[in-house]
Amino acid sequence: MKVTATELPEVLVIEPKVFGDERGFFMESFNLKAFEEATGCRRTFVQDNHSRSRRGVLRGLHYQLEQPQGKLVRVTKGRVFDVAVDLRRSSPRFGQWVGVELSDENHRQMWVPEGFGHGFIVLSEQADFLYKATDYYHPASERAVRFDDPEINVQWPDVGELSLSDKDCAAPLLAQAEVFK
Known part of the structure; x- marks a missing residue:
């Protein structure tokens, strides 16, 4: 597998080896030993x-303050623009974001570690988005930062009309959000 650090060095793009021919393709989508060796991340996915x-659905920017989740994300059908935002107040990159296109064609995965907000927008007519998480969903500690916060200034691709949940529309701006220390 090929691992590339992004502008936020803790966020990694992972490209598994894909073996293809006229019949289709094969790839190992996850191997704990290979993941740990290639990324240096020692995590247990639960x-x-x-x-x-x-198309147009935007989910995010989500995170959990307690039981924070690291996420290994990928797309098995369609295309998305996937975003991670550094929400660690002690980080020199606090409030900075990185975005990567993930698709069923490029087979890329993105590692979004604990301490980062995460979101995506669907670029194709439909997308199936899968992710492994390092901790269990904990509704009481779920938080979100507004997707269009001007302080973060994510450059979301234009897909026409957006579709957001009521919860995401009501998310606070970064300046008012509870974030990591």
Whole structure:
């Protein structure tokens, strides 16, 4: 696998080896030993999640203050623009973001460590988004930062009309949000 650090060095793009021919392809989507050796991240994944969304759906920017989740994310159908935001107040990169296109064609994955907010927007007609999480979903500590916060200034691709949950529309700006120390 090929691992590339992003502008936020803790956030990694992972490209597994894909073996393809006229019949299709094969890839090992996850191997704990290979993941740890290639990334230096020693994590235990305890939960797998799968969401399906249509074009224009924007989910995020989500995180959990207690039981923070590291996420290894990928797309098995369609295309998304995936975003991680550094929400560690003690970090020199606090409030900075990075975005990567993930698709069923490029097979890229993104490692979003604990302490980062995460979100994505669907670019294709439909997308299936899968992620492994390092801790269990904990609704009481779930938080979000507003997707269009001008302080963060994520440059979301233009997909026309956006579709957001009521919770994401009501998320606070970074200046008012509870974040990591």
